[in-house]
Amino acid sequence: MTRGSMFEVVKKYRHFLLPLSLVVIFDITLLAMNYGISAQLEASSININIAGRQRMLSQKMTKSLLLMHYQHQQGMDTQAAYHEVMDAMSLFDQTLKAMSLGGETLSADDQLIQVKQLKETVIQRTLMQSIELWEPLYSSIQQMQLSDSALNVLVDAMVADNLQLLYLMNKLTNQLEASAKRQTYLLRGLQTIIVILILLSFGMAINRLIRREQYFSKLMEKSSDIVIGINSATSRITFMSASVKLLLQHDEMYYLGQPYHRLFSQESASRISHLLLLAKKFRPLPYNRCEVQLVRADNELIDAEMLLQLNRSEDGRTIELSADIRDITERKQLELALTEMAHKDSLTGLPNRAQFSLLAEQAILQAQRKSSSLAMMFIDLDDFKSVNDMFGHHVGDALLIEVANRISQRLRASDTVFRIGGDEFVVLLSDVSHNQHLQHVGDKIIAALSEKILIDNCPCQVGASIGIARYPDDGEDIDALLKAADEAMYRVKQSGKNAVAFVA
Numbered sequence: 001m002t003r004g005s006m007f008e009v010v011k012k013y014r015h016f017l018l019p020l021s022l023v024v025i026f027d028i029t030l031l032a033m034n035y036g037i038s039a040q041l042e043a044s045s046i047n048i049n050i051a052g053r054q055r056m057l058s059q060k061m062t063k064s065l066l067l068m069h070y071q072h073q074q075g076m077d078t079q080a081a082y083h084e085v086m087d088a089m090s091l092f093d094q095t096l097k098a099m100s101l102g103g104e105t106l107s108a109d110d111q112l113i114q115v116k117q118l119k120e121t122v123i124q125r126t127l128m129q130s131i132e133l134w135e136p137l138y139s140s141i142q143q144m145q146l147s148d149s150a151l152n153v154l155v156d157a158m159v160a161d162n163l164q165l166l167y168l169m170n171k172l173t174n175q176l177e178a179s180a181k182r183q184t185y186l187l188r189g190l191q192t193i194i195v196i197l198i199l200l201s202f203g204m205a206i207n208r209l210i211r212r213e214q215y216f217s218k219l220m221e222k223s224s225d226i227v228i229g230i231n232s233a234t235s236r237i238t239f240m241s242a243s244v245k246l247l248l249q250h251d252e253m254y255y256l257g258q259p260y261h262r263l264f265s266q267e268s269a270s271r272i273s274h275l276l277l278l279a280k281k282f283r284p285l286p287y288n289r290c291e292v293q294l295v296r297a298d299n300e301l302i303d304a305e306m307l308l309q310l311n312r313s314e315d316g317r318t319i320e321l322s323a324d325i326r327d328i329t330e331r332k333q334l335e336l337a338l339t340e341m342a343h344k345d346s347l348t349g350l351p352n353r354a355q356f357s358l359l360a361e362q363a364i365l366q367a368q369r370k371s372s373s374l375a376m377m378f379i380d381l382d383d384f385k386s387v388n389d390m391f392g393h394h395v396g397d398a399l400l401i402e403v404a405n406r407i408s409q410r411l412r413a414s415d416t417v418f419r420i421g422g423d424e425f426v427v428l429l430s431d432v433s434h435n436q437h438l439q440h441v442g443d444k445i446i447a448a449l450s451e452k453i454l455i456d457n458c459p460c461q462v463g464a465s466i467g468i469a470r471y472p473d474d475g476e477d478i479d480a481l482l483k484a485a486d487e488a489m490y491r492v493k494q495s496g497k498n499a500v501a502f503v504a
Contacts, residue, residue, distance in 0.1 A: 055173065100131060228241070356426060400419075446463065
């Protein structure tokens with residue numbers, strides 16, 4: 001199996017592979033948790049054992065120190081008892097520090113082991129209390145002198161502190177046992193949750209298989225899409241879903257066994273012919289979806305989208321082109337409407353700045369080919385802000401609509417007006433031979449806009465400052481022409497408004 005075909009299989013069965021993958025992941029997690037529990041139990045067992053040994057060592061130190069004191073009083077050899085005290089105290093100190101800070105100590109069978117720092121707050125508190133009690137005592141014993149008075153002091157201190165030390169070691173052991181139980185219960189609880197998740201994931205996979213079976217069972221009954229099969233060897237339709245009648249007004253029997261041309265327009269049939277040729281030669285399709293046109297019973301063409309795939313025929317001898325065909329008439333209409341909206345000013349209905357850039361570029365190219373002239377007229381309304389401030393934006397918007405209409409009515413059919421800003425308009429005029437014509441058009445626009453306009457009983461008075469640039473004299477591209485016309489318009493603004501100016 002190639003990488004591509006494996007990817008297709010994964011893509012096709014992803015809804016089942018997801019829960020099955022979760023089952024595998026949860027199984028591995030469960031196995032890891034079992035190892036984790038075993039390791040945790042082993043570590044807890046070691047900690048509990050050495051904590052229990054600490055209790056024994058505290059008792060052993062007291063007994064050995066008492067024995068050494070007795071032997072010294074009786075004049076007996078105290079070396080054995082002394083070494084026993086020092087060994088017990090050294091091991092007690094090493095173990096206490098290892099549990100508090102982490103480090104090495106000896107196990108019950110005198111093997112060197114690594115002890116991790118016990119970080120739980122209550123356990124650390126007990127260890128700190130033990131260390132505070134133990135360190136002065138340990139320091140005194142390390143410096144002890146073999147005299148009756150010194151031994152009496154050490155024995156008294158050891159007996160006095162041993163009960164508290166023994167209590168703390170008992171407390172530490174109990175805390176370690178409780179901590180081990182909590183961690184074990186937590187891990188067991190997580191194990192239970194994972195087992196439940198495994199069962200849920202497995203149930204999800206079974207449920208998705210059942211739903212998939214039900215889906216495909218009912219798909220052919222209720223789908224509005226057309227499902228079709230075309231044999232690549234014969235170019236005839238081998239399968240047609242009953243839903244074809246809803247869209248094309250012919251039932252499936254009208255198409256079964258017939259050439260595929262009966263279904264498609266001439267242009268679309270040519271595309272299908274190419275795909276069938278590839279299928280016949282066992283070559284992959286160049287795409288898995290395409291747009292086609294279907295022929296309805298009344299010969300009207302219906303826009304549709306085909307989702308394509310190649311399959312073995314029922315007898316396994318040839319390749320069939322299988323497709324799901326979906327009516328996209330509404331989508332096409334929506335796309336057309338959106339395209340129109342993207343290039344039209346929402347208020348006035350005039351072409352907007354984006355459409356201006358497209359059409360102006362085309363107009364310049366056409367003028368270049370014809371060696372003709374082109375004019376760009378930049379119109380900026382005078383005193384429009386005063387109307388907005390006095391009567392409100394709703395009146396201003398209505399005024400802009402009326403302005404757009406009045407400008408359009410003063411132009412030829414070959415000329416186009418655009419709204420490119422708030423109160424800014426641009427007019428493209430093609431095949432203009434002389435400036436007198438442009439002056440005349442500009443004067444007509446100014447006259448039309450200077451008339452008092454009544455909007456919702458509000459008398460609106462505006463004018464227009466117009467700058468005109470010509471191609472190719474004043475610029476050879478859109479930006480240059482627009483900039484030149486804009487500068488000419490500003491000269492009008494500065495010199496009294498409501499007039500026409502050409503590029504100087």
